[in-house]
Amino acid sequence: MILPALSRARHAGRKLLAVLIDPDKVNRQKLEQLGQYADAGCIDYFLWGGSLVNEPQSAHYLRYLKTHTDVPVLLFPGSVYQLDEHADAVLLLSLISGRNPELLIGHHVTVAGRIKQMGLSTIPTGYLLIDGGRPTSVSYMSNTTPIPADKPAIAAATALAGEQLGLQLIYLDAGSGAVHPVAADMIRAVREEVDLPLVVGGGIRSVEQARKALSAGADLLVVGNGLERDVQWLPDLAEVVHAGVRV
Ligand SMILES: CC(C)=CCC/C(C)=C/CC/C(C)=C/CC/C(C)=C/COP(=O)(O)OP(=O)(O)O
Numbered sequence: 249m250i251l252p253a254l255s256r257a258r259h260a261g262r263k264l265l266a267v268l269i270d271p272d273k274v275n276r277q278k279l280e281q282l283g284q285y286a287d288a289g290c291i292d293y294f295l296w297g298g299s300l301v302n303e304p305q306s307a308h309y310l311r312y313l314k315t316h317t318d319v320p321v322l323l324f325p326g327s328v329y330q331l332d333e334h335a336d337a338v339l340l341l342s343l344i345s346g347r348n349p350e351l352l353i354g355h356h357v358t359v360a361g362r363i364k365q366m367g368l369s370t371i372p373t374g375y376l377l378i379d380g381g382r383p384t385s386v387s388y389m390s391n392t393t394p395i396p397a398d399k400p401a402i403a404a405a406t407a408l409a410g411e412q413l414g415l416q417l418i419y420l421d422a423g424s425g426a427v428h429p430v431a432a433d434m435i436r437a438v439r440e441e442v443d444l445p446l447v448v449g450g451g452i453r454s455v456e457q458a459r460k461a462l463s464a465g466a467d468l469l470v471v472g473n474g475l476e477r478d479v480q481w482l483p484d485l486a487e488v489v490h491a492g493v494r495v
């Protein structure tokens with residue numbers, strides 16, 4: 249059960265790290281290496297997905313990863329084509345920072361029956377796209393306007409509305425490859441407003457940036473590109489995350 253585990257970690261002051269795997273940019277060797285890091289305790293969750301996934305081997309790679317680690321794999325789908333019953337759960341994203349009805353509820357209706365048939369557990373997630381200094385794949389593909397980086401009050405009100413609607417997790421994302429990760433004051437404003445596990449990602453490329461996001465109140469950090477480029481700093485990153493932060 250992912251949500252209870254996130255909530256327990258949060259109340260115990262334990263911070264968590266997720267590595268985002270882009271199925272289009274992976275191979276067996278990278279998966280084996282990440283599986284080893286995961287089993288060594290560096291990684292708490294894998295996120296699996298992309299705004300656009302073209303790799304025909306994606307389902308095969310997901311099963312391959314599952315045979316190499318016991319760490320849960322959560323789908324992070326950019327589209328309805330990215331569901332897979334071999335994952336442990338799906339982040340059922342509703343893009344609440346945007347006003348694109350298909351990404352708020354439309355696609356969810358399309359796949360509701362399929363998710364049920366697959367027996368895939370769902371994590372109802374309020375997904376907020378925050379301006380990270382440049383257009384990203386998600387802002388372009390979703391055709392939505394990110395929340396301005398210097399408007400924490402808008403992010404906090406959006407997250408609060410998500411909580412009041414019954415969503416179970418808030419994900420603040422500056423977008424993959426963002427120039428600037430989500431700013432500390434925005435994370436803090438959301439943390440103060442909602443009592444849900446808080447996921448923060450997009451543009452985190454250093455241990456210092458990770459530390460700032462954690463101190464501001466992030467519970468689970470997501471790193472993709474930064475580790476895709478160079479996995480060497482993963483043990484240092486994991487150490488900082490797992491050292492925990494008193495907030
Ligand atoms: C309901 C279902 C199953 C699907 C719709 C899901 C929604 C609402 C998606 C919202 C917007 C979206 C496109 C999210 C994708 C998030 C994601 C997996 C980002 C990963 O990064 P990339 O954007 O692929 O980055 P790169 O360009 O670096 O590869």
Ligand SMILES: O=P(O)(O)OC[C@@H](O)CO
Pocket residue numbers: 268421422423424425426448449450451452470471472473474
């Ligand atoms: O690839 P990066 O920039 O680490 O972003 C990860 C994730 O939050 C994007 O949706």
Ligand SMILES: [Mg+2]
Pocket residue numbers: 270297298299300424
């Ligand atoms: Mg991608």
